[in-house]
Amino acid sequence: MTLTQAAPDELEAHFEATLARHERIEPRDWMPEGYRRTLVRQIAQHAHSEIIGMQPEGNWITRAPSLRRKAILLAKVQDEAGHGLYLYSAAETLGVSRLELTELLLAGKQKYSSIFNYPTLSYADVGTIGWLVDGAAICNQVPLCRTSYGPYGRAMIRVCKEESFHQRQGYELLATMMRGTDEQRAMVQESVDRFWWPALMMFGPPDDASPNTAQSMAWGIKRHTNDELRQKFVDMSVPQAEALGVTLPDPALAWNEERGHYDFGQPDWEEFMEGVRGNGPCNAQRMAHRRRAHEDGAWVREAATAYAAQVRDAVS
Amino acid sequence: MTDRTSGRELSAEGGHGAVPLQGVPTGQGVQAPEPEWPLYEVFVRGKRGLNHVHVGSLHAADDRMALLHARDVYTRRNEGVSIWVVRADAITASSPDEKDPMFAPSGDKVYRHPTFYDIPDNVPHM
Numbered sequence: 001m002t003l004t005q006a007a008p009d010e011l012e013a014h015f016e017a018t019l020a021r022h023e024r025i026e027p028r029d030w031m032p033e034g035y036r037r038t039l040v041r042q043i044a045q046h047a048h049s050e051i052i053g054m055q056p057e058g059n060w061i062t063r064a065p066s067l068r069r070k071a072i073l074l075a076k077v078q079d080e081a082g083h084g085l086y087l088y089s090a091a092e093t094l095g096v097s098r099l100e101l102t103e104l105l106l107a108g109k110q111k112y113s114s115i116f117n118y119p120t121l122s123y124a125d126v127g128t129i130g131w132l133v134d135g136a137a138i139c140n141q142v143p144l145c146r147t148s149y150g151p152y153g154r155a156m157i158r159v160c161k162e163e164s165f166h167q168r169q170g171y172e173l174l175a176t177m178m179r180g181t182d183e184q185r186a187m188v189q190e191s192v193d194r195f196w197w198p199a200l201m202m203f204g205p206p207d208d209a210s211p212n213t214a215q216s217m218a219w220g221i222k223r224h225t226n227d228e229l230r231q232k233f234v235d236m237s238v239p240q241a242e243a244l245g246v247t248l249p250d251p252a253l254a255w256n257e258e259r260g261h262y263d264f265g266q267p268d269w270e271e272f273m274e275g276v277r278g279n280g281p282c283n284a285q286r287m288a289h290r291r292r293a294h295e296d297g298a299w300v301r302e303a304a305t306a307y308a309a310q311v312r313d314a315v316s
Numbered sequence: 317m318t319d320r321t322s323g324r325e326l327s328a329e330g331g332h333g334a335v336p337l338q339g340v341p342t343g344q345g346v347q348a349p350e351p352e353w354p355l356y357e358v359f360v361r362g363k364r365g366l367n368h369v370h371v372g373s374l375h376a377a378d379d380r381m382a383l384l385h386a387r388d389v390y391t392r393r394n395e396g397v398s399i400w401v402v403r404a405d406a407i408t409a410s411s412p413d414e415k416d417p418m419f420a421p422s423g424d425k426v427y428r429h430p431t432f433y434d435i436p437d438n439v440p441h442m
Contacts, residue, residue, distance in 0.1 A: 028409065040342040045335035053332060078392070083332075085389050089372040092355065096343040098375055099352045109341050113333025137332045155372070162393075204326040204334030212337065226334070276326065276336065301377075305353070308378035 019220050024150035027093035035219050039149050040094050041110070042221065047087035048105045049113040052286050054080045056120040057129060065123060072169050073126060079162045086158055090151040106291055114272060115202050117280030124177060124184075124191035130170015132192070132199040132237065138163050139233045140203070148220030171240065178245050185245075192241070193249045197267040203230040205269060234262050355404040356382040358389075360396035368400050376401075 011030040018025060025031055054077050061077065064070035088098050104110040115133055120126070141163060144156040177184040204226040207213060216222035224232075234253075241248050252265035274280060326334040353375040359368035371390045376382035382401040391399065426432050435442050 037342045038337055041337050041340045042335065044342075045340070046332060049332040049335065075392075082389050082392060085374065086372055089374065092373065097352055100343040104341060104343060111335050111340065113335060115333040133333075140332070151372075158371075202333035210326075216337070301353075304377040304381065305351070308381070311378060 019148055022220075024153065025148050026150045034215075035221070036094055038216060038219070038221060039152065040091060040096055043087055043091040043094070043152055043155075044096070044101045044104070045110055045112060047084045047091060047101070048110060049116065050080050050084035050087060051105075052112045052116045052290060055286055055289055056116055056118070056282075057126055059120055060123055060126055063123070069123075069126075069173070076130070076166055076169065079166065083159045083162070086155040087152075090149075090155045093151045102294070106287075106294060108278065108287060111276065112286075113202060114275035114280055115198050117275050117282045117286060118194070118198050119282050121194070122187050122191060124174065124187040125195070127170045127173035127177065127188070128191040128195045130166050130168075131174060131240070132170075132195050133202070134163055134166040134170060135237065135240075136199045136202040136233050138167060139229050139236070143223035143229075146223060171244070174244055174246075188244075189246050192246045196249050197271075200230060200233070200264075200267045201269075201272045203227070203233065205272070206266070231261055234264050238262055353377050356386070356401045357404050357407060358382075358386040359400040359402070360386075360390055361398040362395060363397055368398065371395075373404060374401075 012032065015025070015029070015031055015035075018029070025035075057073060057080075058077050061070065061073055064073055088101060091101060092098060101110070105112070115136075120129070138160065141156050141160050145153055145160060147153045147156065174188050177188050204210065207225045207227045210226060213222060213225055217225075238248065238253070250265045252263060254263050256263045275283065278284075326336050355373055355375055356379075357373050358371050360371050361368045374382065374385050374389055376385050379401065383399060386399045386401050390396070
C-alpha cells in the first residue's frame with residue numbers, strides 16, 4: 001500500500017538512515033538496485049551451495065558404518081535441503097522467482113561454493129566436513145545473523161542453530177575414529193590433509209584483492225572481511241585439532257604472541273579460481289547430478305499439479 | 317581477488333563458502349516456462365499459549381502439500397505445535413516502514429500508554 005509518493009533522493013536518504021540506526025531493511029522497503037542485486041546474488045548462491053552441498057555427503061548415506069551414523073547423516077543432509085529452502089524463501093522476497101533461480105543454477109550462470117566440488121573419498125570425510133567445512137560456514141554465517149536485510153538474517157538464525165549440530169556430529173565422528181585403530185587414525189589425518197586448504201578457501205580471496213568489500217560492509221550485508229573471518233577460523237581450529245590429535249597440513253602454522261593470533265600459510269588461489277571457473281575435481285559431476293535429479297523429478301511435480309487441479313475442480 | 321576471466325569478486329559471505337558477487341545474473345523477475353506452484357507463507361505456534369509467528373515461505377501445489385512441506389521444512393526440531401499456511405497472494409499488507417503515514421494515528425497518542433499517568437508512590441498494586 002503506497003500512501004505517499006516520495007522523491008528518489010528522499011527514499012535513498014531514508015534507506016541510509018535506517019541502516020545508520022542499525023535497523024533492518026524489510027522486503028517492502030525501498031532499496032537501491034545495487035543493494036537488491038547484491039543480496040540476490042549472495043542469498044541465491046548461498047541457497048545453491050546448500051542444495052549442491054547435499055551431494056558430497058549424501059554419497060555416503062547407504063554406506064554409513066552403523067544405524068546411528070546413518071540416522072545422523074540422513075538428518076544432516078535433510079537439514080542442508082532445509083537451509084537451501086530457507087534461503088530461497090529469503091531470496092524470493094527480493095522479487096525473483098524460485099524457478100528462475102533454479103534455472104540459473106542449472107544453466108551454470110549462478111554459482112555455488114567451490115568447497116562442494118571436492119570428492120568425499122572415505123567416511124572420515126563426513127566427519128571432516130562437519131568439523132572443518134561446517135565450522136568455516138559457522139564463522140561466515142554467525143555474523144550474517146545481523147545482516148541488514150531482515151529475511152536473510154532470520155534465515156541465518158535458523159541455519160546457525162542447526163549448523164552447530166552438524167559441526168559437533170562431525171567432530172564426534174572424528175574423535176571416535178581417533179580412539180580406534182591406527183588405520184582409522186590414518187584415515188582421519190588423510191581426510192584433514194585434503195580438506196584443510198579448501199576449508200580456508202571458503203572465506204574467499206584475500207582482502208587486498210576484494211575491492212568491493214567496502215560497499216557490502218557499508219550496506220551492512222557483510223560484517224567482517226574475508227581475511228578477518230579466515231583468521232577467526234584458524235584460531236578456533238588449531239586447539240580443536242590438538243584435542244583431536246591430528247596435524248593441520250601447514251608448516252607455516254604458528255602462534256604469534258605479538259598479534260595474539262596464529263600465523264598461517266595461504267591456500268593455492270589458482271586451484272580456487274579453477275574451481276570457480278568450473279574446472280574443479282567434481283564440478284561436472286555435481287552439476288550433472290543436480291540436472292538429472294531435477295529432470296527425474298519432473299513427473300512428480302506434474303502429478304502433484306494435476307492432482308491439485310483435480311481436487312480443486314471436485315470442490316468447486 | 318578477481319577472476320581474470322570475468323572480473324568477478326568473491327565474498328566469504330556466500331555463507332557456506334565464497335561465491336562471486338559480480339558478473340552473475342540476478343533474474344528478471346519473470347515467470348519461467350514451467351508454471352510455478354503458488355507461494356505460501358508459513359506461521360508456526362511455538363508452544364501452547366503463544367501466537368503463531370511467521371517463519372518463512374514455501375511453494376506447494378495445494379494447501380495440504382503446503383502444510384506437509386511446512387512441517388518438514390520449518391519444524392524438524394519440535395519448533396511448533398501448530399502450523400498455519402496462507403497463500404501469499406491472499407495477504408494484504410501495509411508498508412513495513414514505521415514512518416509510513418499508515419501508523420501516524422498511533423504515534424501522537426501517548427495517553428494510550430500506562431506510563432502517561434502519574435500515580436503517587438504510596439499507591440500499591442498499580
